[in-house]
Every structure is written in structure tokens, then in C-alpha cells.
Amino acid sequence: MQCPHFDAGECRSCPLMGVPYPRQLADKQAGVRALLDPVAGTEAPDGTDLWLDPVASAESGFRNKAKMVVTGTAARPRLGILDPRQHPRHHDGRGVDLRDCGLYEPALGATFPHLAAVITAAGLTPYDVGSRSGELKHVITTLSPDGGLMIRFVLRSTDQLPALRRAIPALLRALPHAEVVTANILPQHQALLEGEEEIHLAGDQTLTMRLNGVPLHLRPQGFFQTNTAVAARLYAEASAWLDTTDAASVWDLYCGVGGFGFQLAEVRHGDGPLPAGAPRQVWGLETSADAVAAARMTAGELGVQDRVRFAVGDATDPAHRPDGLPDAVVVNPPRRGIGEDLAGWLETSGVPHVLYSSCNATTLARDLARMPGHVPVRARLLDMFPQTGHYEVLVQLRRRD
The missing domain is CATH 3.40.50.150 (Vaccinia Virus protein VP39)
Structure with a gap:
């Protein structure tokens, strides 16, 4: 496997990239x-x-979970990571769009354009690390073996939650296999993935991860092998x-x-x-x-x-x-x-x-x-x-x- 983002120095999440x-x-x-x-x-x-x-x-194509940092603007969001080429203490919030990352299961990667469209439709302002402004920090998506989806929007506060709620019907039409949709609230300016508060927006309370015939249930903040x-x-x-x-x-x-x-x-x-x-x-x-x-x-x-x-x-x-x-x-x-x-x-x-x-x-x-x-x-x-x-x-x- 080879990755253009690794070759360009934009992402170093896979240090063995290029090794047979x-x-x-x-x-x-x-x-x-x-x-x-x-x-x-x-x-x-x-x-x-x-x-x-x-x-x-x-x-490639093996990861069932995507943890995407949201940068850019509501009109043109980028889903991926913060640019690793910048110093962490002086980061201006620029991000690298990794929607084409080859690690994700194909059905998971197919959700990213729809998630970006919902961000735009709802006017969710990506959180800017440098200025500590904006609302949407991350989007976390998990794909079940049966094709079901869990989608979580990590927000700094509940200020834009009404706009997100209004966009949920369009999200469900675009992604009918979305079984769990939530908003997570992370007010701290810290290198954390999620906060303690989880707000249910649509669907079930758990995503069924059926392995070897056993219907394991995954809650939004639960752990499951990727x-x-x-x-x-x-x-x-x-x-x-x-x-x-x-x-x-x-x-x-x-x-x-x-x-x-x-x-x-x-x-x-x-x-x-x-x-x-x-x-x-x-x-x-x-x-x-x-x-x-x-x-x-x-x-x-x-x-x-x-x-x-x-x-x-x-x-x-x-x-x-x-x-x-x-x-x-x-x-x-x-x-x-x-x-x-x-x-x-x-x-x-x-x-x-x-x-x-x-x-x-x-x-x-x-x-x-x-x-x-x-x-x-x-x-x-x-x-x-x-x-x-x-x-x-x-x-x-x-x-x-």
C-alpha cells in the first residue's frame, strides 16, 4: 500500500507505509x-x-472507525487531521483532508461526502485551534459488519445543536443505514477526542457489531476493535x-x-x-x-x-x-x-x-x-x-x- 498524504509529509499516522x-x-x-x-x-x-x-x-480497507478532525469552513469543511508539519504550540488550525484515506472500509469512506454536505447544510462552524473559536471539532463514524453506521458530531457547546438537529432528516435520507446519531459535547480546549456528555439525536442507543454470529452492542463512547x-x-x-x-x-x-x-x-x-x-x-x-x-x-x-x-x-x-x-x-x-x-x-x-x-x-x-x-x-x-x-x-x- 502507498499513500499520497504520507509521501507528501501531510500524514504520519502510518509509519510503516511503503514497507512491503x-x-x-x-x-x-x-x-x-x-x-x-x-x-x-x-x-x-x-x-x-x-x-x-x-x-x-x-x-488496506480494514478500519471500521474514522475519527476525523474537522477544519476549514462550514461551506468547505475538511475531514481528516491537523497538519502535522506545524508546531503544536503555534498551530494555526490548518487541516489535511483525509477523506480518501485507504485504510477505511470502502462503505465507511463512502459516508464522508454526505457528512461534509450535512456540515455545510447545517452551517456548523469548524473549531479553529489557533483562535479557539468555532463549534464542530470532530466527526466520529463507525461501520458495523452488517453495514450499519454510528455517526457522532463532537461540538464545543450546544449553540449549534438546533441547526444540527434540523439537518438530521437530510442526513438519514442520504445515509439510510445510519442506526445511531449523536452529538458529543467537548468544551475544553484540549487534545481530547470526546467529552463526557452525549446527546442522542436519532436512531437506536447502540450499534450492533455482529461478530461470529454474536450481536455485540456498541454504545457511542464504547470501545471496539477497529x-x-x-x-x-x-x-x-x-x-x-x-x-x-x-x-x-x-x-x-x-x-x-x-x-x-x-x-x-x-x-x-x-x-x-x-x-x-x-x-x-x-x-x-x-x-x-x-x-x-x-x-x-x-x-x-x-x-x-x-x-x-x-x-x-x-x-x-x-x-x-x-x-x-x-x-x-x-x-x-x-x-x-x-x-x-x-x-x-x-x-x-x-x-x-x-x-x-x-x-x-x-x-x-x-x-x-x-x-x-x-x-x-x-x-x-x-x-x-x-x-x-x-x-x-x-x-x-x-x-x-
Whole structure:
């Protein structure tokens, strides 16, 4: 993949742009292994290579979410980023229009002309960083696997909200698959993407992100992986790996909207100790009340709320965990990792199986070093973020005999 904006120095969001994709993937695998091999070793318990082949992504057209800074004028808005060639402290608010960025899924890119037209029709004044004037800061759009859209307008205040409301019917006619439309209020002059207040304008309260047959629900301020295809593979992989164990109960820590939890709730492949289709008990924990509410909505729709349950709380706080122990724990922490306390609890708890999904091999290596009582069974890199140095790594661990 090659990008004219990268070539012109207008955008540096993809530092690996122009590097052949097979080399990107090989370099990521080598970098991750350099961090983890000294801790995890290189062999699985059966003597085979611990590392499975990496999961590749499409090189372009894979992003399901666009976070566009709005610059220019209401009559001629630019959707993209602030010009990175200017000094941050003396930025005059000039932007680079990235509506033709090749990373976005084609159906997502097709929405940008319509969003620009609505900005013009509503007379929404783009926020000017240099003068700290104007109203519209960002437009955030998410595309579901079924083609549904979530559209969010990030405003400095509610001053132009009536004009935006009047333009919504035209937006819905132009984009009939827009399932959720909101306005987010961000009054601070800070490098933030969104504020705390979300105002519903049209459609549903959540966007359905259907992965591997599971209708996950995404709320406007919720988190979801930006690479739909690789996210589906990640969740399916975790389920297949757990199928090789006798785990009948799972704790899903840092559960979000339940991406891992619902996949692990049933044995799908039938090649392990439990029969195909045997149900699992899943309990998820997440700090975001909105994410937990969304996960409970999915459980209700699937009719599994009696055995797939979710709670609000901090995974690192013992007070937020229920009594007893599960057969397996899956953790999917932010870049900082699970930390000393949670790693220490997993090490001494007696939990037989652990699945660790990480976006940062440095903190993953640190956490694994805190769990010497666990043997790595298999590991795989999944390239969630082509053209960058980022990735996702999934590691399966079992307690030493």
C-alpha cells in the first residue's frame, strides 16, 4: 500500500507505509518474540514451536472507525487531521483532508461526502485551534459488519445543536443505514477526542457489531476493535484454544462489551474434553458501566443471561471478584497490562488456565515473568493494525503440574 498524504509529509499516522506487508508482519513477529521468548520460551509443552503463524490483515480497507478532525469552513469543511508539519504550540488550525484515506472500509469512506454536505447544510462552524473559536471539532463514524453506521458530531457547546438537529432528516435520507446519531459535547480546549456528555439525536442507543454470529452492542463512547475481520479471528481463536481444555467456567476480566465472553460461552469445535456445544458459565468484569449494560443486552437477546453474567468493577481489585474460582480466566487489559497485583493473584489462585490478549508485548512479558507457575501452551500474533508497529498477541497458559 502507498499513500499520497504520507509521501507528501501531510500524514504520519502510518509509519510503516511503503514497507512491503510481508516484511511488516515478519518484523512484528520478530520484535514480539524478542520480548517474550526470554520469558515464555520457544517450545510448547509437546515440543513443537510455541508460536503459530501470525494472522495477517488486509493491507488496506480494514478500519471500521474514522475519527476525523474537522477544519476549514462550514461551506468547505475538511475531514481528516491537523497538519502535522506545524508546531503544536503555534498551530494555526490548518487541516489535511483525509477523506480518501485507504485504510477505511470502502462503505465507511463512502459516508464522508454526505457528512461534509450535512456540515455545510447545517452551517456548523469548524473549531479553529489557533483562535479557539468555532463549534464542530470532530466527526466520529463507525461501520458495523452488517453495514450499519454510528455517526457522532463532537461540538464545543450546544449553540449549534438546533441547526444540527434540523439537518438530521437530510442526513438519514442520504445515509439510510445510519442506526445511531449523536452529538458529543467537548468544551475544553484540549487534545481530547470526546467529552463526557452525549446527546442522542436519532436512531437506536447502540450499534450492533455482529461478530461470529454474536450481536455485540456498541454504545457511542464504547470501545471496539477497529479491525473487524481480525477481531473476529481473535475471539474465535480464543474459543478454539479453550476448547482444548476441560474448562467449564470462565472469568472474562476487562470484558468490555463481551467480545471474548460470548465466544467462550459455548464449545464450538468439539475437539476437546467437553462435547461439542457444551455450555460454559461466563462471568465478566469491566469498569465501564455502559459496556456492561451493552453486554447484558446481548446476553438477554441470546437468552443466556442465566449463565453469561457481567458486573461493573476493577479487575485488579479483589473486592470486585466473586467467591470461588473459575476453570479459566481471560484477560484483555489496556497497554499497561494487568500489573503486579492481578498477575500475583493469578499465580497463587490455583486457576488452571489463562488466556492473555495483549496489545503491548513489553507489559505482557513483564506480567508473564510474574507468573512462573504457568506454562505457555501456544501463542499467536494477530495483525490488527497494518502500516503501524502495533499488533495484538494471544497467549494460552496452563498451570504447571
